[in-house]
Amino acid sequence: MSKGLIYHKDGSFTRPDTDYRSFISREPGAEFPPEAGRYALYISPGCPWAHRTMIMRKLKGLEDIIELIQVHPYLGQDGWYFSGEMGSPPEDPLHPGFTTLKQLYLSNDPNFSGRYTVPLLWDKKTDRPVNNESSELIVMFATEFDGLIPEHLRESSKPDGGLYPANLKAEIDAINKTVYDTLNNGVYKVGFARSQESYEENIGPLFETLRELDTWLSKTPYLVGNGLTLADIRLYPTIARFDAAYNTAMLCTLDTIRGGNYPNLHRWLRRLFWNADKHGNAFYDTTAPWLHYYPGGYADSRRRIVFNADIPLIIPKAPDVEILIPKLEG
Numbered sequence: 001m002s003k004g005l006i007y008h009k010d011g012s013f014t015r016p017d018t019d020y021r022s023f024i025s026r027e028p029g030a031e032f033p034p035e036a037g038r039y040a041l042y043i044s045p046g047c048p049w050a051h052r053t054m055i056m057r058k059l060k061g062l063e064d065i066i067e068l069i070q071v072h073p074y075l076g077q078d079g080w081y082f083s084g085e086m087g088s089p090p091e092d093p094l095h096p097g098f099t100t101l102k103q104l105y106l107s108n109d110p111n112f113s114g115r116y117t118v119p120l121l122w123d124k125k126t127d128r129p130v131n132n133e134s135s136e137l138i139v140m141f142a143t144e145f146d147g148l149i150p151e152h153l154r155e156s157s158k159p160d161g162g163l164y165p166a167n168l169k170a171e172i173d174a175i176n177k178t179v180y181d182t183l184n185n186g187v188y189k190v191g192f193a194r195s196q197e198s199y200e201e202n203i204g205p206l207f208e209t210l211r212e213l214d215t216w217l218s219k220t221p222y223l224v225g226n227g228l229t230l231a232d233i234r235l236y237p238t239i240a241r242f243d244a245a246y247n248t249a250m251l252c253t254l255d256t257i258r259g260g261n262y263p264n265l266h267r268w269l270r271r272l273f274w275n276a277d278k279h280g281n282a283f284y285d286t287t288a289p290w291l292h293y294y295p296g297g298y299a300d301s302r303r304r305i306v307f308n309a310d311i312p313l314i315i316p317k318a319p320d321v322e323i324l325i326p327k328l329e330g
């Protein structure tokens with residue numbers, strides 16, 4: 001049995017630590033060196049943690065270097081599975097016969113008692129997991145494959161210092177921490193709360209951070225420094241889902257991004273989504289095809305996680321994509 005979220009008596013939960021934490025590294029003699037075609041990234045397109053890694057893979061031009069394997073967009077009884085529908089192959093292309101991610105995790109360790117989560121980076125050469133922690137995967141993707149990609153995509157070619165430059169690291173880490181606590185994971189603390197108290201305790205800080213970020217973005221086009229950094233990439237999947245899924249299916253009801261109270265945050269979202277700043281369509285291409293699945297994906301997860309029951313799935317109606325994110329150019 002996968003250990004899942006750990007619920008407490010007061011209705012709040014703890015997200016267990018991720019299990020596989022090895023690093024791809026360019027250092028000589030590394031256990032997992034960067035190699036074209038050696039690794040596969042398992043994702044579900046609705047998952048915001050997986051979404052970060054999809055953005056980084058695209059942004060860094062790693063599509064021919066790291067294979068992408070997509071599971072069905074909705075969780076099944078046994079967790080993520082391959083369905084032959086909605087972009088998912090009918091079975092794991094690397095392990096014919098496997099139809100669930102659980103089988104993949106257990107193939108490496110039959111006694112594995114963690115969660116069968118995406119994203120998961122798999123080493124095809126030794127047939128075992130490398131890492132399933134998105135915050136670490138995006139750092140590896142940002143830097144460790146630079147020897148294999150065109151020069152203009154390398155961190156050393158970026159005029160503003162790149163995605164995670166040493167001189168901005170402390171500032172990026174500080175923003176990431178607040179964004180994780182109150183937004184990335186905050187929306188789950190609200191939507192997956194199993195008590196009124198826990199829900200109310202977490203919804204306030206969530207909207208407070210949105211307000212702070214909006215004020216901050218009135219002065220600067222990106223969260224940290226003059227260019228796109230890890231901080232923007234970690235915030236984006238949450239904001240892109242906000243109106244479609246968190247406001248509708250996860251009880252983040254106090255306000256929406258598009259409603260007018262967060263104009264700078266909305267502008268930041270639209271600039272990234274519409275590729276106005278020329279990020280190689282990394283944000284649009286990893287979001288637009290899946291926006292319509294977000295409300296259903298979260299309604300389904302909430303049904304399974306909060307109610308733990310096979311009650312009928314009601315998918316909330318979210319406004320049209322074009323209304324959510326009106327086009328913004330340059």
Ligand SMILES: N[C@@H](CCC(=O)N[C@@H](CS)C(=O)NCC(=O)O)C(=O)O
Nearest residue numbers: 018047049079115117118132133134
């Ligand atoms: N800390 C992990 C969290 C990943 C995670 O929680 N993924 C969810 C989907 S959004 C998952 O795979 N859940 C499946 C399950 O719990 O069975 C990361 O950031 O990579």
